[in-house]
Amino acid sequence: MNSFWIATIGTSVIAFALKYAGHNVPERIFAHPKVQSINALIPIALLSALVAVQTFTEKSQLMIDHRLAGLAAAVVALLLKAPFPVVVLSAALTSAAIYNWL
Amino acid sequence: MSRIESTTLRDSLSVSITVGAYGTAFGAAAVANGFSLLQTCLLSLLTFSGASQFAVIGVLGAGGGALSGIATASLLGIRNGVYGVIMAPRLKVKGFKRIVAAQITIDESTAVALGQEVRGEKAMRQGFWLTGFGVFLFWNLFTAAGALGAQAMGDIRAWGLDSAVPAAFLGLVWPRLKTNRDRALAVGCMIFALAMTPILPAGLPIIATAFIAVAVGLRK
16 A cells, blocks of 8 residues: 555545544633644644645645745735635636746 | 535535535645655545645645645644534434545535524434535546646646645635634744744644644643
8 A cells, every 4th residue: 555545545434433533522622722823723734834835835845836826826816815716716827827838 | 315405505505515526636736745646646536635635635745745745734634623523413323324524524524514503403314414425426526637637747846836836725724724823823833834844844844833832732
């Protein structure tokens, strides 16, 4: 079994376990404000790191290429309050244009 | 399910279709990052949580190992557990129904349910089930469509798919950046992850930022 299969199955099993566990614990466990604060901050940290790594690295090397243009287009779309599919699409189109014609 | 409030139905359907359509981006990105069609569809059926799914394909696509991918995806999946804690007392289901409810406990089903609070507990339950099932249906259909489309593309960079993934992450994090502390954390984690990329094995720089989030959360 290769790493892609392990990742697919492992992620799925833990994802369900987390959801199911939530349905089986009393609500008061989650009442502490610091727990709520950390719960809101973890997605911000991970998703931001993923944005950076996916845009500016290639095989563990830092790299600036056509993906920067794609990300810039996404930022513009978000600033214009575009819906999610428009954000992704404008990034892809801009990135493809730079990749194909420069 | 008896009579459904038209507002609840409208909220559920509009969220289901628009969110489900993002499945296209996931399906295409997963194939672009080296996952097979079957693995891609299984992730949407079984993991069924957009951010976690994008995370695992992102980490493996960047050369990270299975464990790094699973860890990052699972840290993002914790919030679904929290939604379960919030929804369970309102859904009041047991056995098989609880298993089904758990699987469709995601950002959108919880958000629509909480949005129905003014219309009462029954409307909340209806919003949860309708949105959960609706997103599940459309998310999986569009995932398959996106994966099939990407398979037919060849060089994914020529189609901009290598930029679609970070744009998707940005779209997911953007609405969460409400305070200056949130924005500082986001920028700090981006810089940290990039600085650690040449040093740490792929995937670890991303997971490590979770500890920054914990440290920031504990300080305040």
